[in-house]
Amino acid sequence: xxxxxxxxxxxxxxxxxxxxxxxxxxxxxxxxxxxxxxxxxxxxxxxxxxxxxxxxxxxxxxxxxxxxxxxxxxxxxxxxxxxxxxxxxxxxxxxxxxxxxxxxxxxxxxxxxxxxxxxxxxxxxxxxxxxxxxxxxxxxxxxxxxxxxxxxxxxxxxxxxxxxxxxxxxxxxxxxxxxxxxxxxxxxxxxxxxxxxxxxxxxxxxxxxxxxxxxxxxxxxxx
Amino acid sequence: xxxxxxxxxxxxxxxxxxxxxxxxxxxxxxxxxxxxxxxxxxxxxxxxxxxxxxxxxxxxxxxxxxxxxxxxxxxxxxxxxxxxxxxxxxxxxxxxxxxxxxxxxxxxxxxxxxxxxxxxxxxxxxxxxxxxxxxxxxxxxxxxxxxxxxxxxxxxxxxxxxxxxxxxxxxxxxxxxxxxxxxxxxxxxxxxxxxxxxxxxxxxxxxxxxxxxxxxxxxxxxxxxxxxxxxxxxxxxxxxxxxxxxxxxx
Numbered sequence: 001x002x003x004x005x006x007x008x009x010x011x012x013x014x015x016x017x018x019x020x021x022x023x024x025x026x027x028x029x030x031x032x033x034x035x036x037x038x039x040x041x042x043x044x045x046x047x048x049x050x051x052x053x054x055x056x057x058x059x060x061x062x063x064x065x066x067x068x069x070x071x072x073x074x075x076x077x078x079x080x081x082x083x084x085x086x087x088x089x090x091x092x093x094x095x096x097x098x099x100x101x102x103x104x105x106x107x108x109x110x111x112x113x114x115x116x117x118x119x120x121x122x123x124x125x126x127x128x129x130x131x132x133x134x135x136x137x138x139x140x141x142x143x144x145x146x147x148x149x150x151x152x153x154x155x156x157x158x159x160x161x162x163x164x165x166x167x168x169x170x171x172x173x174x175x176x177x178x179x180x181x182x183x184x185x186x187x188x189x190x191x192x193x194x195x196x197x198x199x200x201x202x203x204x205x206x207x208x209x210x211x212x213x214x215x216x217x218x219x220x221x222x223x
Numbered sequence: 224x225x226x227x228x229x230x231x232x233x234x235x236x237x238x239x240x241x242x243x244x245x246x247x248x249x250x251x252x253x254x255x256x257x258x259x260x261x262x263x264x265x266x267x268x269x270x271x272x273x274x275x276x277x278x279x280x281x282x283x284x285x286x287x288x289x290x291x292x293x294x295x296x297x298x299x300x301x302x303x304x305x306x307x308x309x310x311x312x313x314x315x316x317x318x319x320x321x322x323x324x325x326x327x328x329x330x331x332x333x334x335x336x337x338x339x340x341x342x343x344x345x346x347x348x349x350x351x352x353x354x355x356x357x358x359x360x361x362x363x364x365x366x367x368x369x370x371x372x373x374x375x376x377x378x379x380x381x382x383x384x385x386x387x388x389x390x391x392x393x394x395x396x397x398x399x400x401x402x403x404x405x406x407x408x409x410x411x412x413x414x415x416x417x418x419x420x421x422x423x424x425x426x427x428x429x430x431x432x433x434x435x436x437x438x439x440x441x442x443x444x445x446x447x448x449x450x451x452x453x454x455x456x457x458x459x460x461x462x463x464x465x466x467x468x469x470x471x472x473x
Contacts, residue, residue: 004293006336007300007329010256028365035364039435040425046368047421050375051414054383057224058406070410091369095376098344098352099224101292106256106336160300164329167319168309177303185299192403199407200414208415 001156001182002096002111005104012163017109020090023117027086045088052076052092057100060192073152074145075197077120078127079212089116114155123148137205138198145197149190153182224380226285231348235280240446241351244343247454252339254462260332262472263465270461271338279346289341290334297333301326349373367437378420383413 008016035042055072072092076085090112096102103111127144135143161174169176204212231237236244251267275281304326307319343352350370357366386409390396395405428437 002293002296004296004333004337005340006252006255006333007293007296013256028362031368032362032364035368036435039433040421040429042364042368042371042435043421043424043428044418046371046375047417047424049368049372050379051417053372053376054379054413055410057380058383058387058410060406075410087365091372094369095349095373097340098349099227099376101227101289101337101340101344104293104336104340106252164304164325166307166309167321168307173308173310177306177308178300181299181303195403196407196410199404200411203408203411204414207411208418 001153001186002093002103002115003107003156003159005097005101006106007104008107008110008159008163010106012159013106013109015109016107016113016159020109020112020117023086024090024112027083027090031084031087045084048080049088049091052088053095056092056096060189060196070193070196071115071119071149071152073115073119074123074127074141074148074193075200077123077148078141078144078197078201082117082120082124085120086112086116089120092116110156110159114152114159118155119148119152122151138202141198141201142194146190146194149186149193153186153190154179157182226288227344228349228377230281230285230345234346236278236346237348238444239450240444241347241355242446243451243454244347245352245355246451247458248339248343250455250458251461252336254458254465255332255335255339258462258465259469260328260335262468263461264331264335266461266465266468267335268338270457271335271342275338275342275345279342281345285345286338286341289345290337293333293337297330301330304329364435370439371437375417375420379413379417382416383409386412 031041031045035045052072055075056069058070060070073085073089076088080088090108093103093108093111093116097104097108123144126147127140130140130143131137157175157178160178161171164174165171166173166177248271251271255264255267272283272286275286276283305318305322306316307322308314308316350373353366353369353373356369357363390405390409394401396402425433
């Protein structure tokens with residue numbers, strides 16, 4: 001759920017940019033150093049970034065009738081880890097703003113925070129948490145992708161509520177308003193994306209172990 | 224995606240220096256945020272639409288298409304600014320008068336801001352904007368990474384489309400469960416192909432003594448000060464006008 005260009009009041013737009021900036025700068029610094037040490041990483045990252053963009057442009061089978069897209073947040077966090085996702089996600093969101101007019105430049109900070117920082121960290125934590133509890137790979141992947149999506153949309157609802165508190169019931173009421181209206185589309189969508197991510201990871205797990213090892217993704221004891 | 228990129232590369236102002244388009248559009252974008260939206264928003268929207276359609280010669284349909292992109296988000300969230308709920312004694316909701324105004328202001332501001340973004344993306348190829356970002360102190364390596372992502376997006380988009388057509392022709396999207404499975408296979412295969420592509424580029428570049436730097440021939444364009452100053456003066460006039468309108472209107 002991209003917050004549209006110009007939707008947030010200036011103070012909020014600036015504040016979210018300031019909050020997102022350190023994460024992106026640290027991620028950019030790390031990636032840049034990695035690229036200088038191993039030049040071939042640049043090609044791998046570029047391919048991954050372009051892939052993430054295409055993934056987010058694929059139309060999901062629609063449940064509610066609206067045109068809906070995958071976010072790729074969960075898959076990205078599982079494959080690349082959240083620290084790389086902060087930069088890759090920012091690049092993807094920038095391209096979505098400039099090539100598709102989804103999201104925008106003034107709301108880039110807020111969107112980066114919900115989709116490239118909060119979502120991936122939640123997905124990553126859920127994935128590794130459930131793996132440690134010896135959950136089967138498919139279950140971990142499903143939970144990571146679904147909860148990552150839900151986390152993302154709750155953060156977006158929170159950002160909108162902070163910007164536009166309800167005149168009577170304040171921020172809490174506004175969170176409830178936005179969360180419930182987004183839930184109509186986002187709850188089923190996140191479940192579909194969870195299933196989708198399981199299929200993708202299963203396919204990769206069967207057919208391209210080397211590449212996954214290259215990305216430091218190692219589901220030690222498979223299923 | 225293709226439509227925006229197509230117009231960016233083929234409009235009348237394509238060969239202008241990117242700063243001549245970025246600075247006025249960015250200036251107006253900032254004005255949409257700082258000025259009261261109801262008075263200055265329509266002005267900015269009109270100015271940007273005029274510049275896009277009559278200045279750069281982008282078809283009005285393309286512009287409307289871009290302006291409609293955030294429509295779903297606006298329709299879904301803006302009405303909820305006009306509703307106020309309370310739980311003090313049971314659950315109540317009502318239309319709130321300030322809420323109406325806020326919703327109207329937010330929609331106007333968003334549309335004006337999207338028009339600035341639309342102008343920028345419909346008239347300026349992304350590679351120009353990305354190259355310009357090197358001036359902002361973004362490391363050269365990252366700029367190269369972003370440019371590579373941009374080029375690969377179109378390669379992968381074509382593959383995704385071909386794959387989806389092939390699946391659809393085999394009734395892969397005939398039912399809900401099949402759709403999810405087909406899409407999962409498509410996405411998984413695309414990822415394998417993406418990694419494969421990266422490896423092939425790596426080998427190809429290694430054979431050409433790649434050491435971490437990709438040299439491409441950029442087009443050097445002279446910055447036209449007259450055009451840039453006209454743009455800046457235009458933004459200034461719109462800003463003054465907007466501020467004056469905000470002062471005189473209730």
